[in-house]
Amino acid sequence: MKGWPAHLAALALTALGLLAATFFIGRVVPIDPVLAAIGERAPPEAYRTMREAFGLDRPVFEQFLRYLWQVLRLDFGDSILTARPVARDLLRVFPATFELATVAMLLGIGFGLPLGVAAAFWHGRWPDALARGVALLGYSVPVFWLGLMGLLVFYAGLGWTGGPGRLAIWLEDDLPRVTGLMTVDAVLAGHWAALASALGHLVLPASVLGLFSAAAIARMTRAALIEQLAQDHVTAARARGIPEWRVVLRHGLRPAAAPLVNTVALSYGHLLEGSVLTEIVFAWPGLGLYLTQALLSADMNAVLGATLLVGVLFIGLNALSDHLVRRLDARSR
């Protein structure tokens, strides 16, 4: 593994870039943090003492190092809104987002992969047109609007799904919090009514959010499979009399694994981001709702903490996918 140190160094540099970005954003806030802490009528000595306590009299570079040290200790300061440490808030809200994004991802794979395979197999026929339509819609629809339309049709109109929130209100106090994932907690407690309610509330936001990854995965699968099916080894496999479905799955799809893993990892990162808007529409008490409430009240500690968390996960997924692709793709070795 010759490239290891280089890849790790690149990862560290990217993380440093993220920290520089959040540090920069934290400094362009037009609110004076010292005044915000001690009030406008405080005497000048108190102002000076507080400023020194915050380290704001030090050079910018030193302030950045101080910021790095704080982040490394997971100290993001206190949130103004909840009056609790941001790190603890993030730990509390993250499972909801994780559950939503993961189920959305699974739906995206379950729907996008077969669609992409069908589109490549019947290249130029109606499944291809369907895949193209779904992909186009996934890239073009405003996710918050699709969520509202989903609520209008499937919740208010047809009554097929649960409404906003993660659980029916009368069940909320019944379920002890173990993992923070409603479905898992319901199974652990053996509370089947809660499980049904949790799934009913999960299916709509997860489908809305999953459409984007279904679009990306269908597009990528189609392109990769069409490229593979035109190769000589596929013609050779067909000539040997191997059944067509085996040819497609084994000789077409398997070599296409590398770009697919990459697409899945990237779109998982985008789902974490996209959950911000989805969570607001569905009143889903996760990272996105927390971030938005913090944004609207200029609670910068919470904003920057949540941004860092999304950013770290995003970078981590990128790096993981690069690593998997390198292992899968023999050509790039």
Next chain:
Amino acid sequence: MSERIGWAAVGLLVALAVLGPWLGGDPTAQDLGARLLPPSAAHWFGTDHLGRDLFARVVGGAGITLAIVVLVVAVSAPLGLVIGAVAGTMGGAVEAVLMRLTDIALALPRLVLALALVAALGPGIENAVLAIALVAWPSYARVARAEASVLRQADFILALRQMGAGETRIVLVHMLPLLAGSVIVRATLDMAGIVLTAAGLGFLGLGAQPPMPEWGAMVAQGRPYLLDQWWVATLPGAAILIVSLGFNLLGDGLRDRIDLRSRE
């Protein structure tokens, strides 16, 4: 065919943006006696919670959307173009540093950083444009660098160097015009994303401020009335969908035609 639909949707956006003031009427005129009226002959798209005509507001939103898209591209594309062109033309350490920066910027979550930046700068349409532009430049830099590093070896550039042309002159006069084509295709592909991001910021209340008829903000205003007066949130959202669909179709068509190698 689908590229034509794209042209039509984008053309409609431009036409509405230009003709809007004559076509739709005043998008901010309130009539509290005519609140939440359903679509009818008098109000084609119905009215909102302040009795404002929704057709006038959707038409009025076209200009805002177009302005945001144009401004974001006008800031981010030249920035990325220059960074990419300089990196590709100079090569060596300059290229290594600039492209490392670009890679870092590409690996960061764009939407969330834009959100945080707007929260820091304060809500408003100018800050929304600035925030979206500041996270959008890296893809242009990549495209421009890839082309410039091929062109660097071209005979006419070598000839220019031999004649003693300075690097600045080579980049500005000879490289930039040649890179513009692929950057324009990249920009068209990005425009749908810009429309969606701007609408998302508006929906969160961080973009255009009331009473501006911005589509994302209009969807948010219609949200409390969704179940009984569906048109208030639905129609502005449909406008966002049509415009971003148009930009996507147009971008795909242009890319296929110019055959820019870019994998999703």
